[in-house]
Amino acid sequence: MSAATHSGFLLEGVRRFGAVAIFLVRLILQCVPALARPRLLVAQIYNAGGRSLVIIMLSGLFVGMVLGLQGYDLLQRFGSEDALGTAAALGLLRELAPVITALLFAGRAGTALTSEIGLMRATDQLTAMEIMAVDPLRYVAAPRFMGGVIAMPLLTAIFSIIGLYGAQLIGVQLMGVDKGVFWSQTQDSVGLHDVNEGLIKSVVFGVVCSLIAVYEGYNAPPTAEGVGLATTRTVVASSVMILLLDYILTAEFL
Amino acid sequence: MVEIRDVHYAIGGHEIFTGLNLTARRGRITAIMGPSGAGKTTLLKLITAQIFADSGQVLAFGRDLGSQSWSEIYATRKRMGMLFQNGALLTDIDVFENVAFPVREHTDLPEALVRILVLSKLQAVGLRGAAQLMPAELSGGMGRRVALARAIVMDPELLIYDEPFVGLDPISLGVILRLIKQMNTALGITSIIVSHDVQELATIVDDSYLLSGGRIAASGSPEQLRNSANPSVHQFMTGSAEGPVAFHYPAPDYATQLFEAEEP
Numbered sequence: 001m002s003a004a005t006h007s008g009f010l011l012e013g014v015r016r017f018g019a020v021a022i023f024l025v026r027l028i029l030q031c032v033p034a035l036a037r038p039r040l041l042v043a044q045i046y047n048a049g050g051r052s053l054v055i056i057m058l059s060g061l062f063v064g065m066v067l068g069l070q071g072y073d074l075l076q077r078f079g080s081e082d083a084l085g086t087a088a089a090l091g092l093l094r095e096l097a098p099v100i101t102a103l104l105f106a107g108r109a110g111t112a113l114t115s116e117i118g119l120m121r122a123t124d125q126l127t128a129m130e131i132m133a134v135d136p137l138r139y140v141a142a143p144r145f146m147g148g149v150i151a152m153p154l155l156t157a158i159f160s161i162i163g164l165y166g167a168q169l170i171g172v173q174l175m176g177v178d179k180g181v182f183w184s185q186t187q188d189s190v191g192l193h194d195v196n197e198g199l200i201k202s203v204v205f206g207v208v209c210s211l212i213a214v215y216e217g218y219n220a221p222p223t224a225e226g227v228g229l230a231t232t233r234t235v236v237a238s239s240v241m242i243l244l245l246d247y248i249l250t251a252e253f254l
Numbered sequence: 255m256v257e258i259r260d261v262h263y264a265i266g267g268h269e270i271f272t273g274l275n276l277t278a279r280r281g282r283i284t285a286i287m288g289p290s291g292a293g294k295t296t297l298l299k300l301i302t303a304q305i306f307a308d309s310g311q312v313l314a315f316g317r318d319l320g321s322q323s324w325s326e327i328y329a330t331r332k333r334m335g336m337l338f339q340n341g342a343l344l345t346d347i348d349v350f351e352n353v354a355f356p357v358r359e360h361t362d363l364p365e366a367l368v369r370i371l372v373l374s375k376l377q378a379v380g381l382r383g384a385a386q387l388m389p390a391e392l393s394g395g396m397g398r399r400v401a402l403a404r405a406i407v408m409d410p411e412l413l414i415y416d417e418p419f420v421g422l423d424p425i426s427l428g429v430i431l432r433l434i435k436q437m438n439t440a441l442g443i444t445s446i447i448v449s450h451d452v453q454e455l456a457t458i459v460d461d462s463y464l465l466s467g468g469r470i471a472a473s474g475s476p477e478q479l480r481n482s483a484n485p486s487v488h489q490f491m492t493g494s495a496e497g498p499v500a501f502h503y504p505a506p507d508y509a510t511q512l513f514e515a516e517e518p
Binding site: 120123124125127128129130131132133134135139 | 338359
């Protein structure tokens with residue numbers, strides 16, 4: 001790859017980052033006026049959160065069960081199977097719940113947001129609002145952005161709880177770890193800072209995933225191909241950003 | 255009401271307008287006609303400040319849109335209504351809420367008054383009974399009529415129509431034509447209609463402009479345009495394929511290309 005191509009990519013990256021940053025500022029400025037229509041916000045929390053509930057609960061259960069199996073197998077080699085509750089709880093709260101919830105959110109709610117807003121652009125609905133002197137950022141983008149940001153920590157909490165139950169199901173019911181030991185170990189080892197780590201990660205992921213989804217939809221070319229590509233970009237960009245930010249945040253907390 | 259003064263506008267180096275001049279006078283119905291690709295929709299975007307001229311002035315209500323702040327442009331837009339070619343109804347709310355949308359966004363009227371306002375506009379377009387339907391349940395013509403009700407619900411001074419007659423059945427077409435005329439005569443609404451439905455327009459418009467090659471090729475009453483000696487104007491008004499305006503996109507000789515098997 002030539003130096004000119006490298007600098008072209010770099011310039012495009014900087015331009016894109018700048019455009020997203022400006023969009024975020026405009027979006028945040030519209031969030032306060034958008035609160036005047038609480039019904040819209042509640043509808044978007046339901047769209048982003050309520051409709052993702054089944055997939056989050058199922059995934060949480062299976063991830064917890066796998067954690068129970070793998071954790072037990074590993075810990076029993078050192079005769080420490082009693083620490084299964086601790087391993088499962090910390091793994092879920094600090095790492096697996098926020099990351100997997102965010103990845104699932106990007107795939108389900110993020111794509112839905114991008115394609116919905118993109119199609120609104122393609123069918124002139126956003127332009128019609130502008131002509132009616134209504135800012136689409138306030139009416140369309142801000143409630144969806146806030147809905148995603150609020151839904152993500154709630155979904156993460158549900159993922160953690162169901163996941164822990166799944167790990168307990170395998171560890172206690174199947175592998176025979178003592179139930180009292182499982183829960184008391186969990187209670188003793190999990191501190192507020194562990195919960196905070198998961199919470200902060202989920203809020204950051206909520207902001208990033210919702211921002212990317214809304215931005216891509218809002219700026220999608222008004223064609224079938226344009227909306228399709230924007231939806232793909234939402235998943236790819238969100239996934240990469242989630243994993244990158246997860247590393248940075250984990251390094252910061254440790 | 256709307257005045258375009260020596261407007262130049264280009265997209266990606268391609269000149270759309272090269273010194274466009276046009277006036278839509280208060281209380282009159284002005285038609286902007288022209289073949290596909292003449293820049294009719296671009297002109298509407300200039301008038302509604304979705305895009306801005308490279309040079310020249312676009313004046314709406316006496317003020318240049320290019321020199322206004324966004325809050326001033328939004329204030330200007332509140333005095334306009336626009337009917338989109340595809341209706342552009344909001345698909346996540348029903349017909350009633352679509353028509354009520356601008357009222358709820360811009361006023362604090364009590365719900366009872368909003369209801370009366372919306373139902374009266376829906377009655378005017380014959381769709382009071384469809385108030386609870388979702389936009390996806392409407393036919394194209396019905397969607398256009400709901401969009402018209404939404405465009406007039408705030409009683410705008412200027413109404414802009416983008417291809418209002420496309421895809422309408424004869425009954426809906428007659429109703430829409432009558433409505434445009436009625437709103438003009440009874441309420442004094444200034445109307446700008448962009449269309450190439452020459453016959454329909456001729457029955458209601460006061461002034462008409464024919465766009466071609468980035469400029470106004472002809473202007474006057476529909477009758478004057480029809481009797482124009484200009485061959486381009488005559489070809490457009492009579493809908494003939496033969497004339498100075500080419501129907502075919504530039505291409506190599508037809509017979510030669512047909513017998514060249516390898517080249518598409």
